[in-house]
Amino acid sequence: MTYSIVGYDPETYEWGIAVQSKFIGVGAVVPFAKAGVGAVATQSFANTAYGPQALQLMEEGKTAEETIEIITKDDPERHLRQVGIIDALGNPATYTGEGCYNWAGGMTGPHFAAQGNILVDDNTVKAMGETFLKSEGTLAERLLKSLDAGQGAGGDSRGMQSAAILVVKENGGYGGLNDRYIDLRVDDHPDPIKELIRVYQLHQLYFAPSKPGRIVEIQGEIFEALKSELNRLGYNHENKSLHQNLKDFLHTENFEMREQEEGSIDLDVLEFMKLQK
Incomplete structure (x- = not known):
């Protein structure tokens, strides 16, 4: 019941995830990231252990593709899982189990992996990928534009409920004391992506330096x-x-x-x- 995009910015060394779902509080389940290591979106009967496991593997030097192979191979319910990963170098990988509800699938491109399940059709994933490639701005802005484009192309066939964005960069958090650069959630809303964009704009107003x-x-x-x-x-x-x-x-x-x-x-x-x- 979820679609997401995982991305990397090689100029600012930021890793991030944006996600929307017909599921309450999706930001507490899907996104995982660590600065200098990578980002993970785990969904479709999400195995939340995938997040920390994948980050640990990538910290040890595994690529995104290698990481997905390792975390899924011994999971007895891997046929129900979906996951997208960006590693430390921005290499993408996406996995969709054959048991995920249609439409389900994903795509990768330079520095992104987009995936979704129970979608209207594949246009949602395509729109996210195309928008990420052609859009300008910060990683967070590109992820949000991609998420919004995905919804505009059809989105979750069951509707909308929650959305979230997580972006990490070294010393990017409040006071420079952690890497949680942007961590925003809309847990229950009739139009969660638009609301997430509004909250992000407020976040920038409060925490970004003056132009x-x-x-x-x-x-x-x-x-x-x-x-x-x-x-x-x-x-x-x-x-x-x-x-x-x-x-x-x-x-x-x-x-x-x-x-x-x-x-x-x-x-x-x-x-x-x-x-x-």
Whole structure:
């Protein structure tokens, strides 16, 4: 009841998985990844032991193809399993057991493996692969575009319920203390992919550094707009300067990554303020 894409970015050294399913909390079952090692999507009567087993094998130097052969050969229910893998060098491999419910199958290409089961037809997997190859942006953005394209091409024949994205890179996690660069889930939603994209965009707003071209001086129309929004949102303390009121807002909303020197503001923050009710 699931389709996924596993990918690798050789420029940023990121490994990731995006997945959607007519299954609650798919992000707790399908995706596994480790920076410098690889990424795994295990699905279709998922054997969750495949995740850690595959990562261990790839850490020992096994390729994606070798890893799939090893983890499936002694599994008595391998005919019901489906798995996609990217190894440390970006080599892809995908496996679909002959007992998986139709439509079921997968495809591989440069730095990706796409697979799905109980799909409308093979167009979902094809759309994911083609989109990954032709799309631009970060690995996370390409994975999300691919997942969305897969749904647009037919998707899970039983519908939608949950979606998730996991991307790892060395020291990419919060505070640089782990490799969990992006780890987002939508566990139960009528349109989980669109919701996952919305949450990802919020994640980037909160945690990605400001783009130089979006940093402007607080003057003229920007000054008036900022003053108006701070007042509307309740950050209009008369005993504080505009800069301090803005700082209070930024710290309350966890926008420390977007804080600028006094006299400047990130326009993405101002746009966020305008959207708040």
